[in-house]
Amino acid sequence: MGGHWYRLDGCYRGKRRWKCARGCAARIHTVGKRLVFSDLRHRLQVVYNNKGYPKLALNGYYYRPHNAYRNQPKVLWYCAARNKYQCPARLRTINREVVAVMGLHNHVR
Structure with missing residues (x-):
């Protein structure tokens, strides 16, 4: 997983x-x-850019939240390189806990 x-x-x-x-x-x-x-406690952390927008860092990859769910308890996160590499990797969190990791990254970190 x-x-x-x-x-x-x-x-x-x-x-x-x-x-x-x-x-x-x-x-x-x-x-x-x-x-x-x-x-899941594998080097998981939330980082914020200078505008306060969150990104989730997990195992060297960054994820950005789906805008429709950003301020909800259940959040869908897409790989930050989704547009550049058409990366299918995504994950879901509920109350800041990773509950599902879906897809594999098709690019290097």
Whole structure:
């Protein structure tokens, strides 16, 4: 998920708990193939430009928020290089927590 490997840490009543294979604090929970919880702490930070516009930095890539959702609890973020490289990578946050990483980057950092 998001270019990271996870190892199975435990199961209980169909829910699987996964931890980052690199040993960092990131973890996810799944039921079947559905993600039900994520706590992604892989070098995630929000940076602001001089006009106060937010960008999300995750693993060396930058994402910009979709304008329609920018001030909502659930935000869709597109790769900042979407227009330049037609990059399909995007992610979704709910209350500033990454819950889904979709697509792969088609360019270098």
